[in-house]
Amino acid sequence: MFTSLSENVEDYDKITFGDNSKGKVEGLGKIEISSEYSISNKANLQACLFSKNSMGWLWHRRLAHVGMSTLKKLMKKDLVRGLKDITFEKDKLCSACQAGKQVANTHPNKTFMSTSRPLELLHMDLFGPTTYTSIDGNNYGFVIVDDFSRYTWVYFLEDKTEVAHVFSKFAKRAQNEFNTSIVKIRSDNGREFDNTNIEEYCDEVGIKHEFSATYTPQQNGVVERKNRTLITLARSMLDEYGTSEKFWAEAINTTCYASNWLYPHHLLDKTPYELPNVRKPNISYFWVFGCKCYIYKKRQQLDKFQRRCDIGFLLDYSSKSKAYRVFKMPPAWLKRRMMWNLMNLMAPKEYMLMLWI
Numbered sequence: 001m002f003t004s005l006s007e008n009v010e011d012y013d014k015i016t017f018g019d020n021s022k023g024k025v026e027g028l029g030k031i032e033i034s035s036e037y038s039i040s041n042k043a044n045l046q047a048c049l050f051s052k053n054s055m056g057w058l059w060h061r062r063l064a065h066v067g068m069s070t071l072k073k074l075m076k077k078d079l080v081r082g083l084k085d086i087t088f089e090k091d092k093l094c095s096a097c098q099a100g101k102q103v104a105n106t107h108p109n110k111t112f113m114s115t116s117r118p119l120e121l122l123h124m125d126l127f128g129p130t131t132y133t134s135i136d137g138n139n140y141g142f143v144i145v146d147d148f149s150r151y152t153w154v155y156f157l158e159d160k161t162e163v164a165h166v167f168s169k170f171a172k173r174a175q176n177e178f179n180t181s182i183v184k185i186r187s188d189n190g191r192e193f194d195n196t197n198i199e200e201y202c203d204e205v206g207i208k209h210e211f212s213a214t215y216t217p218q219q220n221g222v223v224e225r226k227n228r229t230l231i232t233l234a235r236s237m238l239d240e241y242g243t244s245e246k247f248w249a250e251a252i253n254t255t256c257y258a259s260n261w262l263y264p265h266h267l268l269d270k271t272p273y274e275l276p277n278v279r280k281p282n283i284s285y286f287w288v289f290g291c292k293c294y295i296y297k298k299r300q301q302l303d304k305f306q307r308r309c310d311i312g313f314l315l316d317y318s319s320k321s322k323a324y325r326v327f328k329m330p331p332a333w334l335k336r337r338m339m340w341n342l343m344n345l346m347a348p349k350e351y352m353l354m355l356w357i
């Protein structure tokens with residue numbers, strides 16, 4: 001029951017309950033919780049954990065908080081490997097998604113294909129500078145979306161001036177991999193690519209640069225939509241285990257990785273991964289972003305009472321090889337200095353580990 005009530009609710013609009021029903025916030029107050037219903041009550045806690053552990057919802061969390069309708073579609077149409085015999089509970093609420101404020105897609109999807117092969121047209125956008133510098137020292141995200149397959153690449157930059165260099169390296173690698181050439185790139189007419197020298201690079205190698213502001217809103221929507229999805233999902237993932245916002249680049253990287261594996265092309269009914277690779281992606285090794293992990297010390301001479309593992313948390317997946325990137329928690333005596341470093345500087349490289357799957 002409320003012990004006091006104030007009507008100062010400027011920051012709050014509505015409330016969503018566990019059964020997805022909504023209510024209006026009338027006021028803010030202090031409440032007293034009777035011990036009978038407190039979280040320390042064992043029976044209640046077990047029931048709560050049991051419902052959270054439903055496999056459908058676990059996969060929702062493992063796969064970067066992908067929508068349940070997409071998960072159902074992936075399973076029904078057998079578009080990925082590793083997702084079988086899972087049931088999905090309807091109308092459940094994910095607190096991380098609520099915190100990330102998922103919004104419905106308002107742009108209508110295109111009903112025709114305007115490209116016939118990968119790299120015919122690339123959509124590009126640049127976001128930043130971000131509030132926090134990432135742990136690798138980056139302040140910008142450079143997003144590239146292939147119009148045909150919707151395959152997405154994201155690169156993190158310290159400064160805008162790196163765009164042309166990063167794009168030239170990307171172009172060489174992508175053209176080799178797909179064995180075809182990039183015809184044109186499209187960005188919106190904002191000034192985000194000013195002073196990046198990308199124009200000079202495109203002129204030099206014969207790639208046409210279009211600006212989508214002169215086209216219809218649906219055309220410039222491709223990369224904007226992708227950007228919004230990546231950022232929204234990343235926010236949900238950071239919220240899930242209260243991971244520091246300094247890890248925003250790792251969260252975006254994971255959402256980008258997952259979106260290539262998961263979001264089927266609405267006209268071709270294949271995932272972006274399957275279109276160029278001609279095989280279904282295997283998602284069985286995905287884990288929840290930020291989840292705790294134990295890193296066992298295999299080859300070290302350990303004292304009888306010395307602990308056999310370090311504790312860390314999962315960050316993202318390597319794009320080059322089948323590996324997890326993990327942040328190893330520093331020993332207790334280093335923690336205070338480490339936390340200061342995390343908030344103010346960069347995390348020391350020795351705490352970022354690559355673990356082979």
Ligand SMILES: [Zn+2]
Pocket residue numbers: 060061065094095096097098236
């Ligand atoms: Zn969620």
